[in-house]
Amino acid sequence: MEVTSLRFRENARRALRDPQLARALRMVREGFQQRRAQAVANLPEFEELRRIGAGIRDHVLERLDLYLEAFERRAREAGAQIHYALDGAEARRIVLDLLRSRGVSLVTKSKSMVAEEIELAEAIEAEGIRRVETDLGEYIIQLAHEPPSHLIGPAVHMTVERIARLFAEAHGTEPTTDAQELVAQARRVLRQKYLDAEAGITGANFLVAETGSVITVTNEGNAELTQGLPPLHIVVTSIEKLVPTMEDAFTLLRLLARSGTGQEFATYTTVLTGPRREGDLDGPEEMHIVLVDNGRSRMLGSPVRPMLRCIRCSACMNHCPVYLAVGGHAYGWTYVGPMGSVLTPALAGIEQTWPLPEASTFCGRCEEVCPVRIPLPGLMRVWREEAFRRGLPPATQRAGIRLWAFLAKRPRLYRLAFGLAVRTLGLLGRRRGRFSRLPLASGWTSVRDLPAPQGRTFLEQLGRGR
Amino acid sequence: MSARERLFERLWRALGRGGSGGPEELRREVEQRIADPRPHLVPARAKVAGEERIALFVRMAKAVGTEIERVGHIGEVGEAVMRFLRFHNLPRQVRLAPDPLLDLAGFEGHALLEVRRGTASADDPTGVTVAEAGVAETGTLVLASSPERPTMLAYLPENCVVVLPIARLDGSYEESWQRIRERFGRPPRSVNLVTGPSRTADIGLQLTMGAHGPRRLLVVLVDRTDSA
Amino acid sequence: MTRARVGLFATCLVDLWRPVVGFSAIELLERAGYAVEVPAAQTCCGQPAYNVGDREDAADLARRTIALFEPYDHVVAPSGSCAGMLKIHYPQLLAGDSAWAERARAFAGKVHELVSFLVRVAGVERIEETCRARVTYHDSCSGLRELGIRDEPRRLLAGIEGLELVEMREPHLCCGFGGTFCVKYPEISERMVDEKAEDIEGTGADMVLAGDLGCLLNIAGRLARRNSRVQVRHVAEVLAGRLDVPPIGRGEGEG
Numbered sequence: 047m048e049v050t051s052l053r054f055r056e057n058a059r060r061a062l063r064d065p066q067l068a069r070a071l072r073m074v075r076e077g078f079q080q081r082r083a084q085a086v087a088n089l090p091e092f093e094e095l096r097r098i099g100a101g102i103r104d105h106v107l108e109r110l111d112l113y114l115e116a117f118e119r120r121a122r123e124a125g126a127q128i129h130y131a132l133d134g135a136e137a138r139r140i141v142l143d144l145l146r147s148r149g150v151s152l153v154t155k156s157k158s159m160v161a162e163e164i165e166l167a168e169a170i171e172a173e174g175i176r177r178v179e180t181d182l183g184e185y186i187i188q189l190a191h192e193p194p195s196h197l198i199g200p201a202v203h204m205t206v207e208r209i210a211r212l213f214a215e216a217h218g219t220e221p222t223t224d225a226q227e228l229v230a231q232a233r234r235v236l237r238q239k240y241l242d243a244e245a246g247i248t249g250a251n252f253l254v255a256e257t258g259s260v261i262t263v264t265n266e267g268n269a270e271l272t273q274g275l276p277p278l279h280i281v282v283t284s285i286e287k288l289v290p291t292m293e294d295a296f297t298l299l300r301l302l303a304r305s306g307t308g309q310e311f312a313t314y315t316t317v318l319t320g321p322r323r324e325g326d327l328d329g330p331e332e333m334h335i336v337l338v339d340n341g342r343s344r345m346l347g348s349p350v351r352p353m354l355r356c357i358r359c360s361a362c363m364n365h366c367p368v369y370l371a372v373g374g375h376a377y378g379w380t381y382v383g384p385m386g387s388v389l390t391p392a393l394a395g396i397e398q399t400w401p402l403p404e405a406s407t408f409c410g411r412c413e414e415v416c417p418v419r420i421p422l423p424g425l426m427r428v429w430r431e432e433a434f435r436r437g438l439p440p441a442t443q444r445a446g447i448r449l450w451a452f453l454a455k456r457p458r459l460y461r462l463a464f465g466l467a468v469r470t471l472g473l474l475g476r477r478r479g480r481f482s483r484l485p486l487a488s489g490w491t492s493v494r495d496l497p498a499p500q501g502r503t504f505l506e507q508l509g510r511g512r
Numbered sequence: 513m514s515a516r517e518r519l520f521e522r523l524w525r526a527l528g529r530g531g532s533g534g535p536e537e538l539r540r541e542v543e544q545r546i547a548d549p550r551p552h553l554v555p556a557r558a559k560v561a562g563e564e565r566i567a568l569f570v571r572m573a574k575a576v577g578t579e580i581e582r583v584g585h586i587g588e589v590g591e592a593v594m595r596f597l598r599f600h601n602l603p604r605q606v607r608l609a610p611d612p613l614l615d616l617a618g619f620e621g622h623a624l625l626e627v628r629r630g631t632a633s634a635d636d637p638t639g640v641t642v643a644e645a646g647v648a649e650t651g652t653l654v655l656a657s658s659p660e661r662p663t664m665l666a667y668l669p670e671n672c673v674v675v676l677p678i679a680r681l682d683g684s685y686e687e688s689w690q691r692i693r694e695r696f697g698r699p700p701r702s703v704n705l706v707t708g709p710s711r712t713a714d715i716g717l718q719l720t721m722g723a724h725g726p727r728r729l730l731v732v733l734v735d736r737t738d739s740a
Numbered sequence: 741m742t743r744a745r746v747g748l749f750a751t752c753l754v755d756l757w758r759p760v761v762g763f764s765a766i767e768l769l770e771r772a773g774y775a776v777e778v779p780a781a782q783t784c785c786g787q788p789a790y791n792v793g794d795r796e797d798a799a800d801l802a803r804r805t806i807a808l809f810e811p812y813d814h815v816v817a818p819s820g821s822c823a824g825m826l827k828i829h830y831p832q833l834l835a836g837d838s839a840w841a842e843r844a845r846a847f848a849g850k851v852h853e854l855v856s857f858l859v860r861v862a863g864v865e866r867i868e869e870t871c872r873a874r875v876t877y878h879d880s881c882s883g884l885r886e887l888g889i890r891d892e893p894r895r896l897l898a899g900i901e902g903l904e905l906v907e908m909r910e911p912h913l914c915c916g917f918g919g920t921f922c923v924k925y926p927e928i929s930e931r932m933v934d935e936k937a938e939d940i941e942g943t944g945a946d947m948v949l950a951g952d953l954g955c956l957l958n959i960a961g962r963l964a965r966r967n968s969r970v971q972v973r974h975v976a977e978v979l980a981g982r983l984d985v986p987p988i989g990r991g992e993g994e995g
Binding site: 055058059062367368371372404405406407408409410411413414424427429430431432433434435439443444447448450451453454455457460464468475476477478479480482489490492493494495496497498499500502503504505507508509 | 750752754755756757758759760761762763778780781782783784786788789790791792793794795797798800801804832881882885886913914916917918919920921922923924925926927928929930931932933935957958960961962964965985986988989990991992993
């Protein structure tokens, strides 16, 4: 997927003019926020669990090499095959080699953000292998040829009417806006795909070092059908998903669904340890786990390391006023919302993405709801500093702030310059109290009036009057 | 150099480990933590026993759309399943896990009920399996795969019945996992924690049941499983 | 007993745009029994530089603000955002500066936002003032989420004679100001401030108050553009009874 984050402002403008998107985002906001609040209220220990959850993630990250070794050993003992990929190209090659060597012509795939990130779907199709997304949201955006717009609801930007048209076209049915009927259609179509597929690809929510297990979490049950029916199961995931033990996993699972959908627990949480065993009546014959780095090891040694705590719950975007105004596509890459504004620069490079960390008022809602207490605004600031150091934002903006700082360090000059400015504005604005238009202030006055200053500055008045 | 070697070099550099692997003491700490897993904070809600625990399980399970039947003896499960099939007007056809416990479940002798054993096929309307454990905290079933309990019974059919002996009902996930550790050592291939029937909100954020897995989930709680 | 000395950090916006907030702060602090001083060499806390990623300039301004205010027993600012900068961010900003890290931490311990200072430190329970109006209160993001200020302004407002406090549906929601954000992304900011404006208007209030001039200029500017009748003031103006000055964005011609 081409990175279009540099066009964030234009993307956002377009999104703001889309009334259908506004309607969809209003539902995201009302639905997710209220449900999370209710789920949190139902669990008095939630805040304490957040603290513990953050601690677990930090513990792992500080020992990631060791937990990775431990996981690898136990997963192998259970019969899984482990592959390492330093970047997306390596990961794609590993998966394609597996599919090709087993003569796979149809692959089912459940949702994996890492697979999105490394553009696995495109690579599979370029190879002439048919791919069917089994997460319903992913299936919808596959039909629409669009990228996901939300971590856990990839098609949240789409209205029922739009989905109805897509389904009618793809399934040759009469258009219907009945959600139950649309789900039933997808169920029928996908059922056959599960049975016909020669390989299933899933992601992973957690990797457990204690047992060498892969944990997947869904509400639909599609991950289980994706990995449980074909003879070949490929897990595509990234190295930071490790947890030491199942107890650690359960603590994080208690946070995950409550933070995202507001459920007490997701419908299906599955712990997979190796392929089919002796005597088993179902399950894949082969299980391959592709562990992708693609920038994580670099993040580990950088100030944005805390971003690697992320468990992909979506709470940050569900509560972000900027995301809820512009939607996911404006962010211009796989990861969206506040977590995307930190993660995307780390994975795709700050040169390509510097407007993302700027697209925040630092209101702090994201950090407040993050289940592993990632200091998201603080990490966006790290990227702003990096962008400023490299001179990425427009020169006028940089020059403006430098000039202002120059004056702010020289009180006499500062008072002279700004004292005169506000006195003038104060006089000009005295009768009306505000300006609808003002030279050099169009960024402000394009959407709001500028209240006039009172006139003489506070310190000036104090100096004279007191 | 292999991708693995290069990856570990990157990790060591990022973690300031020097050349290789990190200090012995850290390695021991990691092995120790893995070897001796301890629960973190378990919510007070989960710390209930007896009838209170059963009531919590039932309340949480019903809240996510699970149907519950409670029978006194394993032999009454078949009749409970018949009631479920009749109530929803489902085909009188069930696929049972080849679990010996279901040999005692009273599925024989129901006129018009077709009983097959094994894993699910695409045209089985209803699958019946046995839970390894249950978690009252969130009304969650813990299914563990084995030759006697194929996983697909809980995913492929449109209706799923899970038999849960009350003796296997725990308060928290941690207790159930400890049960699995003690019984199996290495966990079974697939341990499925199931909390309600399949659902999706991917269409207009409307909650819709039966996305891929079962539309209906019935849990039959069984007080006694002795063959008497 | 000598009175404790408060260094008033007026903030650049109050200094330049709305001096009445500074005078209100002095009034409230003196009534609470403090000796208030306003160091003349103060300018800005450096937050604009800090937030655009200009760490160097931000650190320079942090050092000069600390040096200027560290002699006082307390440092008080009529802004959650600027107080948050001094209290939370200065120690982070100077953590790597061995000569200043400890000073920044010690300094942070003395810093307070005005209204929370009155309630938590000065122990003010009630203020004898009158304001006959239906009022709603907007929680500024930094005040609420960095400094935990929520009940303090409401408690003091509840004691004002004639004042009826009505809550918005989402008083905690960001107004879309965000410093330079509001001019870099005006369209997004507009959407956010419009929601705020609708929430305010939906309460039926005559007046909206907040503790941060940045939010207030943004909200007042948008309400004016929408031809709203709702008046906008800093909470300190009401608490100090300074209703003689026209509301933010209103001229002498309008009252």
